[in-house]
Amino acid sequence: MSPDTIARIATAAPEVEAESEEQILARARGQARRSALRTWGLRAVLVVLWLGSWELTATLWIDPFVYSKPSRIWDRLVEWFSQGTQFGSIWLQIFTTVEEAVLGFVIGSVAGVVLGVLLGRSRYWAEVLAPFIKALNAVPRIVLASLFIIWFGLGLESKVATVVVLTFFAVFFNAFTGAREVDGNVIDNARILGAGRWQVLSQIVLPSATTWILSSLHTAFGFALIGAVVGEYAGASKGLGLLISNAQNTFDAAGIYAGMIIITVVALLAEWGIGAAENRLLKWRPSQAQSAREV
Numbered sequence: 001m002s003p004d005t006i007a008r009i010a011t012a013a014p015e016v017e018a019e020s021e022e023q024i025l026a027r028a029r030g031q032a033r034r035s036a037l038r039t040w041g042l043r044a045v046l047v048v049l050w051l052g053s054w055e056l057t058a059t060l061w062i063d064p065f066v067y068s069k070p071s072r073i074w075d076r077l078v079e080w081f082s083q084g085t086q087f088g089s090i091w092l093q094i095f096t097t098v099e100e101a102v103l104g105f106v107i108g109s110v111a112g113v114v115l116g117v118l119l120g121r122s123r124y125w126a127e128v129l130a131p132f133i134k135a136l137n138a139v140p141r142i143v144l145a146s147l148f149i150i151w152f153g154l155g156l157e158s159k160v161a162t163v164v165v166l167t168f169f170a171v172f173f174n175a176f177t178g179a180r181e182v183d184g185n186v187i188d189n190a191r192i193l194g195a196g197r198w199q200v201l202s203q204i205v206l207p208s209a210t211t212w213i214l215s216s217l218h219t220a221f222g223f224a225l226i227g228a229v230v231g232e233y234a235g236a237s238k239g240l241g242l243l244i245s246n247a248q249n250t251f252d253a254a255g256i257y258a259g260m261i262i263i264t265v266v267a268l269l270a271e272w273g274i275g276a277a278e279n280r281l282l283k284w285r286p287s288q289a290q291s292a293r294e295v
Contacts, residue, residue: 068253076258086246087238090262097228097240098266100156104163105224111164112171112220113213120179121205133172141165145227145234154235163227167220174216178209214278221270225263 051070058069080090087093119126145162152158232241240259247255 065251066253068257072254073257073261076252076254077261080243080258085243087242093238093240093243094262094266096238097225097232097263100159100228100231100239101163101221101224103156104160104227105167105221107160108164108167108224109171109217109220112168112216113175116172116175116213117179117205117209120176120209126176137169141227142230145231148231149235154237159228159231159236159239162231163224166223166227170220170223171213171216174212175209178212179205181208181212214274217274217278218271221274222267225267225270229263 055070058064058067064072084090085093119129141162144165145158148158148161152161228239229241229244232239233245236242240263244256244259247253247259
């Protein structure tokens with residue numbers, strides 16, 4: 001090929017402009033938005049298909065009195081939020097259950113973190129108390145709700161106690177394992193540099209166990225809601241558990257489903273809040289996608 005031909009081809013070929021950093025970021029954001037829209041669109045389709053098939057099946061083939069159906073559940077939710085429940089405003093029931101869950105969650109989590117970290121760093125006391133901890137963990141804690149009602153009555157205290165015993169062990173074992181997983185060389189170097197016991201616990205052990213602790217909080221708050229609802233189900237004057245118990249006693253399947261939906265929404269909101277707090281506290285941790293690319 002002659003030089004003139006090569007020159008003509010080079011002149012005719014379109015020039016490829018290099019993308020700026022802003023253009024690359026804009027394209028990446030657009031792709032992320034389109035991917036999110038596709039994902040949520042598919043989720044919406046699945047939910048519509050599921051609810052539609054349930055509605056159709058309950059209308060034509062199965063007894064809606066026993067299995068209920070989405071339209072009846074929606075009517076019950078509208079009734080509760082517009083007219084209230086037999087036991088007062090639906091917002092009062094939600095607030096009561098959330099209050100019990102949050103108080104018990106905070107108390108159980110703090111106790112689990114403190115005892116888990118302390119015993120995780122004290123091999124002697126861990127061995128001494130191990131049989132007692134295992135025995136307490138083996139106790140069916142849901143059954144304790146009835147005992148707490150006898151001790152503390154139908155009020156807030158019995159529900160909080162139930163939540164505490166459910167959340168404590170979920171956090172304790174993760175904090176214990178996280179404290180045990182701290183690199184001993186780092187602790188030895190800190191002691192050589194003059195760090196005291198409290199400095200080692202607060203500045204090395206606890207930050208190192210943070211990932212373990214925060215991961216346990218997701219499960220622990222789910223247990224907290226379960227504990228609050230079970231305590232109310234066993235005996236209460238208000239709360240979502242009482243609504244579900246009353247719906248069961250009156251053969252109101254739609255009311256049971258409505259209570260479950262409200263509890264699920266509360267749990268998802270709490271999960272979002274815990275996840276946001278975790279992301280803020282663990283900004284230093286590389287994302288899983290980035291770690292996978294590096295490997």
